[in-house]
Amino acid sequence: MRVAVVGAGPTGLVLGTALARRGHTVTLVDRDPGPPDQHTWPRKGVMQFHHAHLFRSTAVAVARAEMPDAYDAWLALGAEPAYVDDALLGVRSTRETFERAVRSTAEAQAGLTIRRGHADEVLVVGGRAAGLHVDGEELPADVVVDASGRSGRATADLGERAGLGGACGIAYVDRVYRLRRDAEPGPMSTPMAYFSDHLGYLVLIFPHEHGLFSVILIRGSKDKQLTQLRETHVFDAACRAVPGLADWTDPERAVPVTSALTGGNLLNVYRSHRRPDGALLLPGLLFAGDSVCTTTPIFGRGVATSLLQVAELLRLLDDEPDVDAVAERYADWCDTTMQPWVVDHIEIDEGLARRWSGQDIDLEGRIPSDLVLEAAGQDPEIAAAVGPWASMTGLPASLDPVRERARAVYAGGWRPPYAPGPSRDELVALLGL
């Protein structure tokens, strides 16, 4: 089968390589020229490319199963697997290092071509996808996959897709540092990240490879004063003011290697394969990755949801030669298995906005998953139930049996403590904003 894929991001690269390894003839179309040998890869058009990424075990498992050589290349570039006991929790790496490893492996794959160009629109013949128009030329194909990411437009003219969501209500600024030679890393909350919750903002630190680490400051998107964190000197001052950050970014320990980077327009969006009337958008056209679902980056789930889709699509194609039957099943699977992650994040982000606005937890409504997780420390039965959700081996519904127990924890008056350090209002005053 000839497959044309819009996008050579994580989704397109892993899916395209896996399909080529199954004997299909695959063309990935991407406007990006690929990485330069020596310099940083600019990667315009993927806003988050230079922002902090963590790679969950769920994502790593798919990449490793389909492209074990790319996994080895990733480790050879310095990526660091992180374990709890003997179980892989994730891999510490910059996004650039991950994509370099996957892309170089894909480029060497027989049956796969990465074509530089802009996919203008889907070629439609007899009411089905029959390829792409790429820079005005036809690229014929039996199946088209839209893996164009969260803001791809290549299939937008085909009509409305059912879905839900919108802006997630948070924004963030991050900056990359490198540990000085022989310096020890700062404090960690898990082997993958340092996390602290302050009244009105959050702090995240993701270690990467070769002593690199990203510091992320997360605020409400309507918080005009904390917008100033995008100014590098304000970001630095905030780092000095917040205890965990001050440890990590102490000039004795680490040096910045980028300026402060702004990550705007963060989304919780689900886009189905189907039109609002339930019919598939176009026979012969499939969607995968962020073009199906994108979630707030706080929990670092995007590459995992993307590659879970890749794994499911491959599984269905392995079982069923009829692409139209696969499309129906895959569309249903996305609705039942991907959409709940977007809904989960909408609930989490609404609850966060509510708490940051000074209101208490809504004890009448559904308890968001992050608050179920917080309550785990107060109730062993909750603690026993949160693992599958946290590792993404279970859907958010796996927490439903203990949501009432979490509600009881909060109804009893307990609240997750805020981390030491200034609240949002205190930080604004300290920074003179």
Ligand SMILES: Cc1cc2nc3c(=O)[nH]c(=O)nc-3n(C[C@H](O)[C@H](O)[C@H](O)COP(=O)(O)OP(=O)(O)OC[C@H]3O[C@@H](n4cnc5c(N)ncnc54)[C@H](O)[C@@H]3O)c2cc1C
């Ligand atoms: C700020 C931020 C931080 C994040 N942090 C994490 C994290 O820590 N962990 C995690 O797992 N996920 C994270 N994510 C999510 C993750 O980045 C995405 O899930 C991932 O990029 C999805 O991969 P993709 O291949 O589907 O899309 P993309 O990576 O967006 O790739 C799409 C590709 O399509 C190409 N393209 C689009 N349209 C066209 C066209 N018409 N013609 C040719 N080429 C086209 C683009 O050039 C691009 O190469 C984060 C997201 C954001 C916004």
